[in-house]
Structure formats: C-alpha cells, structure tokens
Amino acid sequence: MTRFGVIAGFLAIVPLAQTQSPGEWPTLNGDYSSRRHSPLTQINKSNVGQLTQAWKFRPNAGVIKGTPLMVNGVLYLTVPDHVWAVDAATGRELWHFNRPSRGDRIANRGVAMYKKWIYFGTPDAFLVCLRADTGEKVWEAPMADVHFGYYMSLPPLVVKDKLIVGISGDAADVTGFLKAVDPVTGNVLWTWNSVPKWGEPGSETWPSAEALAHGGAMTWVQGSYDPDLNLIYWGTGNPHPVMNGAERPGANLYTCSIVAINADTGKLVWYFQPSPHDTYDRDATESVVLIDGVFRGRQRKMLAQASRNGYFFLLDRKTGEHLRTTPFGPQNWSLGLNRRGEPIPDPKKDPRPDGTLFLGSGTNWYTPAFNPATGLFYVNAAQGVWSLTYLSAGIEGEPEDHQGGREAPLGGGESSLLAIDYQTGGVRWKLGYGNAAGILTTASGLVFTANSGYLVGLDAENGKTLWKQNAGGPASNAPITYQLGGKQFVVVSVRDTLYAFVLPAKP
Amino acid sequence: MLWRRITFLQLAFGALGLFGQNANSRWWAWPANPDPQAAERGKSVFTAHCAGCHGAKATGTAKGPNLIRSRIVRKDVDGSATAALVRTGVPGKGMPPVPLADPEMKELVAFLQWTLQKYDRVSFGVPAETYPLERLLTGNAEAGKAFFSGAGGCTSCHSVTGDLAGIGRKYAPVFLQSRFLMPRATKPKTVTVTLPSGEKVSGELRTINNYDIVMKDSAGQTRTFDAQTTKAEVQDPLAGHIALLPKYTDAQVHNMFAYLWSLQ
Numbered sequence: 001m002t003r004f005g006v007i008a009g010f011l012a013i014v015p016l017a018q019t020q021s022p023g024e025w026p027t028l029n030g031d032y033s034s035r036r037h038s039p040l041t042q043i044n045k046s047n048v049g050q051l052t053q054a055w056k057f058r059p060n061a062g063v064i065k066g067t068p069l070m071v072n073g074v075l076y077l078t079v080p081d082h083v084w085a086v087d088a089a090t091g092r093e094l095w096h097f098n099r100p101s102r103g104d105r106i107a108n109r110g111v112a113m114y115k116k117w118i119y120f121g122t123p124d125a126f127l128v129c130l131r132a133d134t135g136e137k138v139w140e141a142p143m144a145d146v147h148f149g150y151y152m153s154l155p156p157l158v159v160k161d162k163l164i165v166g167i168s169g170d171a172a173d174v175t176g177f178l179k180a181v182d183p184v185t186g187n188v189l190w191t192w193n194s195v196p197k198w199g200e201p202g203s204e205t206w207p208s209a210e211a212l213a214h215g216g217a218m219t220w221v222q223g224s225y226d227p228d229l230n231l232i233y234w235g236t237g238n239p240h241p242v243m244n245g246a247e248r249p250g251a252n253l254y255t256c257s258i259v260a261i262n263a264d265t266g267k268l269v270w271y272f273q274p275s276p277h278d279t280y281d282r283d284a285t286e287s288v289v290l291i292d293g294v295f296r297g298r299q300r301k302m303l304a305q306a307s308r309n310g311y312f313f314l315l316d317r318k319t320g321e322h323l324r325t326t327p328f329g330p331q332n333w334s335l336g337l338n339r340r341g342e343p344i345p346d347p348k349k350d351p352r353p354d355g356t357l358f359l360g361s362g363t364n365w366y367t368p369a370f371n372p373a374t375g376l377f378y379v380n381a382a383q384g385v386w387s388l389t390y391l392s393a394g395i396e397g398e399p400e401d402h403q404g405g406r407e408a409p410l411g412g413g414e415s416s417l418l419a420i421d422y423q424t425g426g427v428r429w430k431l432g433y434g435n436a437a438g439i440l441t442t443a444s445g446l447v448f449t450a451n452s453g454y455l456v457g458l459d460a461e462n463g464k465t466l467w468k469q470n471a472g473g474p475a476s477n478a479p480i481t482y483q484l485g486g487k488q489f490v491v492v493s494v495r496d497t498l499y500a501f502v503l504p505a506k507p
Numbered sequence: 508m509l510w511r512r513i514t515f516l517q518l519a520f521g522a523l524g525l526f527g528q529n530a531n532s533r534w535w536a537w538p539a540n541p542d543p544q545a546a547e548r549g550k551s552v553f554t555a556h557c558a559g560c561h562g563a564k565a566t567g568t569a570k571g572p573n574l575i576r577s578r579i580v581r582k583d584v585d586g587s588a589t590a591a592l593v594r595t596g597v598p599g600k601g602m603p604p605v606p607l608a609d610p611e612m613k614e615l616v617a618f619l620q621w622t623l624q625k626y627d628r629v630s631f632g633v634p635a636e637t638y639p640l641e642r643l644l645t646g647n648a649e650a651g652k653a654f655f656s657g658a659g660g661c662t663s664c665h666s667v668t669g670d671l672a673g674i675g676r677k678y679a680p681v682f683l684q685s686r687f688l689m690p691r692a693t694k695p696k697t698v699t700v701t702l703p704s705g706e707k708v709s710g711e712l713r714t715i716n717n718y719d720i721v722m723k724d725s726a727g728q729t730r731t732f733d734a735q736t737t738k739a740e741v742q743d744p745l746a747g748h749i750a751l752l753p754k755y756t757d758a759q760v761h762n763m764f765a766y767l768w769s770l771q
Contacts, residue, residue: 147581149627171627173576214576348757353642355684357752357760386752388685388760390634390642400564401626406634408681410689412749433716452716465735468718 023483025070028110028155029367030480032225033290036369037441038481042488044444047503048457048467054489054502055091059084063476064493065107067367067438070482074132075491076113077498078155080105080123085135088491089484091500095135099128104151104169109222109477112155112163114183119163121152127165127181141186143179148172154222156181157232159263162189164232166219173214173240173402178223178232180266190266194219194236194254202253211248216240217255221285221365226301229318231269232261233290233303237283238275243351243405244391245279252277256284258305258313260320270320273342274307279350279405280333280389282309286363289370289377291422295323304422306368306379310361311343312425326425328418329361329383351389351405358389361413367478369439369447374460376419378447380434385413417451419463431463438478440490448481448490450474455492455499471499540624541617549611549618556605557615565622571602574619575626586616638681644765646758651766654759664747667770675770684764688752694744698722701738708732712741 029036043051059082066078068086074094075086081101085094103123112119117138118130124146129138143165144150149172156163162180170176176194181187194217196202198209206212216239223234239255241247256275259268274284284307291302295314303317310331314324322341327334333349349356361383368379388408392400399405415434418427437450446466447458453474457467471494479492490501553565560571567573574580583589590612596604607615655661665671678686696712700720710722710730720732720739732739743749755763 145582172581352757354645354761355643355681355757355764357688357755357757359753386689388688390638390681392634392638403632406632406638408633408685410685410752412689412752431717452718454718465717 023481023488024072025068025480025482026113027069027158028067028112028222029224029287029478032157032227033370034222034224034287034367035289035291035372035441036367036439036478037371037443039443040481040483040488041442041444042483043442043446043457043481043490043503045446045459045466048446050504051457051467051469051490051501052504053469054487054500056497056499057084057086057091057093058497059093059096060496063495064498065476066110066493067477067480068491068498069111069113070480070484070491071113071132073484075498076111076118076132078108078110078120080108082108083111083118083120083130083135085132086498088482088489088500089487091498097130097135097137099137099140101126101146103146104149104153106151106168107153109154112158114158114163117183119156119183121155121165123151125150125152125167125169127152127156127163127186129183129186139186141181141188143167143181144169144174144177148174150174153220157222157225158183159225159232162263164223164225164263166222166234168218168220170216170218170237170240171402173216175213175215176218176220176237178219178234178261178266180263192259192261192266192268194257194259196253205250205253207247207249214240215248215252215255216242217257218283218285221287224288224290224303225263226290226317229301230263231317232263233288233317234259234261235283235285235288235305235307237285238278238281241399241402241404242281243279243389243403243407244393244399245277245350246391246393247399247404248277250277256282256309258284258288258303258315258320260317272313272315272320272322272340274305274311274313275309275345276338276342277345278309279345280309280358280360282307282360282362284308286365287367289368290317291370291372291377293372293375293422295423302422304370304377306363306377306381306418306420308362308364309343310381310383312377312420313341314422314425324423324425326420327361328379328381328420328425328427329413330359331361332357332359351391351407353391353393355388355390355408358387358407360385360387364436366436367438369441370422371441371445371447371460373443373445374419375422376428376460377422378439378441378449378460379418379420380415380437380439380449381418382413382415382434386410417447417449417458417463419460429463431458431465435474437475440479440481442481448479448492450492455479455494457490469501471497541620543621545614545617546621547618549614549616549621552607552611552615553618556607560602565619575623580619580623583616586613586620589616589619633685634681636679636682638679640680640768643680643684643761644768646761646763646765648762648765648769651759651762651764654763655766658754659751659759659763660747671767671770673770675768680764680768683768684760687763687767688755688760689748690745692744696744697742699740699742700732701740702732703736715739715741 068075068077101124125144180189195215218237239252334343363381416430433452435450440448454468565574698712710724713721
C-alpha cells in the first residue's frame with residue numbers, strides 16, 4: 001500500500017528518513033501533490049456519522065491556524081513563535097518550544113520535517129531548526145529583514161535535500177522570493193526572485209527598475225513538487241502598489257503567477273499568469289494541486305488552481321500549456337481570455353477615485369483538496385461579491401500608500417463549498433454557507449471541512465452531510481487524518497483548540 | 508453596520524483576513540508605538556525642514572528619496588541613525604545638514620516612525636470618512652434623478668421628500684455612495700419555515716445555514732428548526748437593492764450619487 005495513495009514516483013523521495021508507515025501525515029498538505037487526499041478508509045460513508053472526540057489539545061496560545069504534521073505517532077503543531085510536539089494517540093504534550101519575536105503574527109501554517117529535524121518560520125522571518133525528539137533548537141537563519149515587514153507564515157517544502165522557503169509580508173512594497181536552504185546548515189543554496197531584476201526576462205512587463213524593486217509577488221502559500229519532472233510549482237502574490245495599476249503599466253511578471261522552478265537550480269522553467277496586471281489584490285498564491293489523469297482522452301500530468309480571482313485553471317505541468325480556464329463565479333472585470341488562457345483585465349473596471357462598481361468571486365489561503373476517484377476539486381469559495389473600489393491617489397496620481405486604494409464592501413454574494421469537475425471546470429455540486437476552512441478528502445469517498453460553523457464530513461460524490469460536529473465555530477486550520485494503533489484519526493482545530501475524532505470503540 | 512456583512516465573503520478577498528480579525532494579535536517590527544503627540548509635533552518639523560525634498564508624506568520627490576522605503580529609517584529603531592544623518596547631511600547628494608535641537612529631533616523621528624507604521628498597516632480597508640467629496644462628484648445629478656424615478660425603480664419604495672429628505676447631508680459623502688447602493692437594513696429579514704407536516708411558521712430570521720434555522724416568532728419566542736428536514740423561504744428587505752446592483756453602470760452610480768448628494 002502506498003503511503004499517500006500518490007503517484008508511484010512520489011514515493012521514492014518522500015522527505016523523511018524514518019521507516020514509512022501508511023497513514024502518516026508527513027507534510028503540510030499530506031504529500032507533494034497538495035491534493036490533501038488520504039488513502040485511509042477505516043472511516044467511511046457508512047460509519048462517519050459515529051465519529052466521536054478522542055481528545056483535545058488546548059495550548060492556550062491563541063487561534064491555531066497551523067496544520068499539524070503526524071510522523072511516528074507525534075503531531076507537530078504551531079502558532080506564531082510556538083511549536084508543540086503532541087502524542088497523536090492521546091493529545092498529551094511531549095515538548096513545547098517558544099521563541100518570542102517581533103514581526104507580523106497573523107498566522108503560522110505549520111512545520112516541515114526532514115530526517116530528525118523540524119523546521120518552522122517566525123514572525124521576524126527566521127527559519128528555525130529544532131530536534132524532533134526534544135524540541136531543542138539546532139540553528140536559526142534569517143530569510144529576510146523584518147524591518148521591511150517580511151515574516152514567515154508557512155513552513156518550508158522539503159524537496160530532496162533542500163528546504164524550499166516562501167516568504168510573507170508585502171506591506172512595505174518589497175518583493176518576494178523562493179529560497180532553497182540546506183537543512184543541515186541553514187545555508188541558502190539558491191534564490192529565485194519572484195520579480196526579475198531590471199533587464200532580465202519578464203522585466204519588460206514593468207515600467208521601470210524602481211517599480212520592479214517594489215513590485216510585490218510574495219510566496220506565502222506552500223507550493224507543490226513533481227519528483228519525475230523535478231519541478232517545484234508555486235503561486236505568487238499580487239503586484240504593488242496593490243490597487244494603483246497606473247504606477248506599473250504592463251503584465252507585472254511574475255506577480256499573480258503560477259511558476260515552475262527547477263528544484264536543483266532555482267531557475268524558472270515556465271510560468272502562467274492567472275491575473276496579468278492585477279489591480280484587485282487577487283493574488284495567485286492559492287494551492288497548486290497536481291493531478292494525474294485523463295484530459296480530452298489523453299493521460300496527462302496536470303496542475304490545477306482555484307485562484308483568488310475567481311477562475312479555475314488547469315495546466316499541463318510539464319510545459320505550462322493551458323488546458324482549461326473557467327470562472328467559478330460571476331465577475332465584471334474580465335474582457336475574456338488571452339491566447340495563453342489568462343484573463344484580460346478590463347481597464348475600465350480598475351479602481352477609480354470616484355469609485356468603481358466591482359463584482360468578483362474567489363478563494364484564499366484555506367487549502368482546497370482533490371479526490372482522484374471522483375475527479376472533483378473541492379474549494380471553499382465566495383461567488384458574486386459586490387464592492388465599490390477607490391483609487392486613493394495623491395494630487396499627481398501617485399499612490400498614497402502600498403495599498404493604493406480602498407474597497408467598500410457592498411455584499412450580495414454567497415460563500416459555498418464548490419466541487420469542480422477538473423476536466424470541464426464546471427461546478428458539479430455546491431454546498432452553501434461555506435466557511436474559510438481547509439479541506440481533506442479520503443479514499444473512502446469523504447470530504448472533511450467546515451460549513452455553517454460546524455465541522456463536517458460529506459459524501460465526496462454529492463456533498464451530502466454524513467457527519468457534523470458543533471465545536472464552537474468553523475475550522476481555523478485544515479483537517480488532517482492519520483492511522484495509529486489501528487485507529488484512524490481526523491484532527492482539526494477550532495479557534496484555540498485542536499480536536500481529534502475517531503470511531504467509537506466496538507462494544 | 509456595513510462591517511457586519513463582512514464575514515466569509517470578505518475573507519476570500521482579505522479584508523478581515525488580514526486586518527480586523529487579527530488586529531490585536533499582530534505585532535510589528537518596531538518595539539513601541541511612537542507617541543502620537545510627538546509625531547504630530549514632528550510633522551511640523553518635517554514640513555519645515557524635510558518635506559520640500561522628501562514630500563509631504565515622506566514618500567519622496569524628484570529631489571529626495573522616499574523615506575518610507577529607506578533602509579536607514581526602517582532599521583533605526585531608537586532614532587539615533589536618523590538623527591546623525593540629519594545633523595551631518597549627505598554631502599555630495601544635496602542633503603544639507605539640519606542642526607535640530609534634541610527635542611525637535613525626537614519629534615521628527617517620532618513622525619517618521621509613525622508615518623512608516625501607518626503606511627505598513629494599511630490593508631484592504633474601507634475608505635475613510637474624510638474621503639474628499641470632489642473625487643466622488645463626477646456624475647450628473649439630472650441623469651441621476653432620471654434614473655431614480657425611471658430605470659432604477661427607486662420610487663416604488665423611496666421618496667426624496669419622505670424617507671430620503673435631506674439624505675445628502677446625513678452621511679459622509681463616501682459612505683453615502685456605499686449606502687445608497689447597499690443600505691443598512693432598517694427591518695430584519697423574515698423567514699417562513701415549512702415543516703414536514705406542511706405547517707408554516709414565520710418570524711424574524713436570526714440564523715440560517717445548512718443545518719439550523721433560528722427565528723423569533725410572532726409571539727416573541729426564539730425557535731430553532733432543522734434546516735435539513737424543513738423548507739425555508741427568506742424575505743430580505745434589501746432584496747431590491749441586491750437585485751439592482753447588476754443593473755448599474757459606473758456612470759449611473761456616479762449620477763445617482765450626484766443626485767442624492769444634492770438632496771441637502
């Protein structure tokens with residue numbers, strides 16, 4: 001049995017040295033594909049309704065937005081500045097590491113594991129290496145300068161013998177990057193800048209070196225990796241100033257892009273830009289989900305993203321060739337698609353000083369999931385949201401701040417869990433009253449997420465509710481599942497508490 | 508208020524995701540907030556000595572660099588590096604020495620740090636109440652009036668001599684523009700629940716989602732229904748406004764604003 005039910009090639013280089021046992025959750029999204037799909041089947045459609053709380057862990061340190069890993073019976077959980085190792089069977093704390101820092105503390109999404117070490121990012125943009133068995137610090141290394149608003153919210157992605165680090169924090173008009181870091185020494189092995197230097201390819205999509213140097217494109221949601229192609233896939237953030245596009249005419253590469261990077265060299269292999277010349281903070285950092293399957297009768301290696309701009313994209317992940325672009329909700333800002341399959345923004349719908357009536361749909365950092373058996377891509381999304389958008393510019397049209405505009409929400413939309421058929425891009429079913437929560441699917445045909453303020457287990461085929469649990473609010477991280485001591489656990493946080501659910505013991 | 512509407516939908520786009528929900532838990536790179544009164548006094552020091560080259564908001568001009576993005580200012584947590592640079596100037600780059608006394612220098616540094624933090628803290632937010640009228644007043648009031656009593660169908664519920672009398676002076680201009688498109692509800696949503704038996708129960712809607720319907724019935728009792736086994740029909744007093752949104756052009760929005768603002 002494969003450990004993650006992943007494409008066979010993935011197994012050869014799973015980033016852990018430990019003996020692999022089925023049913024662990026060893027990376028942020030379970031495996032390299034970001035599908036958040038587990039091969040476990042003990043909890044199934046007929047018994048999920050009986051799920052009951054096994055334990056809870058409440059570290060009393062604020063909202064838990066981190067998604068834990070589970071390796072060798074130990075969960076590793078984070079909030080900004082803190083890491084806990086928790087017994088995955090009982091919820092008992094094994095160790096706790098605290099490193100107070102200054103910097104943005106909006107969230108910490110989790111840790112990475114390589115051999116016997118744990119890695120996490122800090123509000124002051126350091127990467128910290130801990131011993132997995134004791135929580136003792138081994139080393140720390142700065143990834144960026146906190147004085148420029150940089151921070152780290154996501155863990156590295158372990159690729160072979162490298163840690164791939166993305167970066168957060170764009171308030172100071174800085175630029176993003178990916179770094180490959182040596183897991184043993186903390187040394188930087190390569191850096192890929194998410195906007196090019198003046199004169200490099202892509203810089204022709206910017207008006208000046210000055211605009212480029214403050215162009216944005218953060219890399220703050222974890223990417224994916226295909227070992228066969230040796231390509232890392234990552235989504236990038238929006239350009240700056242965010243809403244004032246007049247300051248930066250052009251497509252603004254590689255902002256709002258999906259990029260394929262050679263894992264050994266850090267060189268760009270291809271890119272696709274979900275939002276050329278974005279003026280609405282519609283970054284393309286959302287999960288890039290790797291799908292192996294049939295498209296138009298042909299087996300292909302593909303990649304899908306439900307983007308913050310309200311479009312579902314399906315690409316060939318070897319070449320970047322566009323296969324499908326489909327909006328998953330109404331919008332009024334796009335003039336259609338260009339030859340690459342990228343939406344063309346309507347300049348008339350850019351933010352203006354007197355206000356522009358804007359209609360959009362989209363999703364955000366909360367992770368989607370893909371179930372290969374149903375062929376459905378699950379995403380919590382907003383559809384048809386209205387707002388008035390304002391360009392806030394000075395007398396000479398210069399942006400007044402890094403945002404460069406304001407937005408007055410009007411309402412009118414709805415939020416739902418969408419099940420998108422990857423082949424057509426069409427929504428096969430949807431469940432209203434969606435929450436901003438991550439999603440998990442299983443080989444037993446289940447979808448776990450939050451909806452209507454409950455934790456829910458749904459039938460992956462049709463969205464029918466098979467289990468719901470009131471835990472005082474929607475999930476604040478993404479659910480995971482693992483098997484330990486013969487029992488399958490579903491673990492998810494609600495506010496400041498991590499909950500574990502199992503089937504009741506047989507009488 | 509308007510903010511109450513911002514739940515999941517805006518999380519999708521970042522309004523509260525970055526700002527409201529987490530405002531208390533965010534730390535910034537600077538150890539302490541500068542004293543706002545010192546910053547205010549520092550603003551006059553800055554205006555007198557620095558703004559000519561660095562711009563009124565310290566974001567730079569052709570004559571002097573952007574100080575918000577300045578490495579020296581950003582890394583100068585205690586203000587000493589800025590003070591040293593101001594006192595000596597930058598020979599050869601056109602910046603003269605500015606011999607400020609200690610108290611003034613402290614105020615100048617406070618102003619720079621306050622400005623910098625303000626800049627960094629801006630997020631996806633609503634425009635300020637003070638958003639200037641002249642930026643908004645681009646439409647034609649006559650055309651707005653024609654839309655109001657014609658295509659917009661507004662007169663079926665509203666009257667400019669009745670409920671909308673003097674509406675132009677009731678709100679800050681930028682809020683007026685949002686509010687006429689999507690007002691604050693003055694009446695609650697109501698719901699009619701059809702039970703499996705066919706019985707219908709109506710009341711003021713409190714909560715509705717995939718699993719629960721909570722209402723206050725006509726007797727004032729709070730009642731909860733299972734949404735999976737009942738049928739609910741919601742009446743939203745703002746339904747007319749929501750239905751109108753897709754029908755507006757931007758020009759009509761600005762015409763309507765000009766008209767409603769003229770109702771002083």
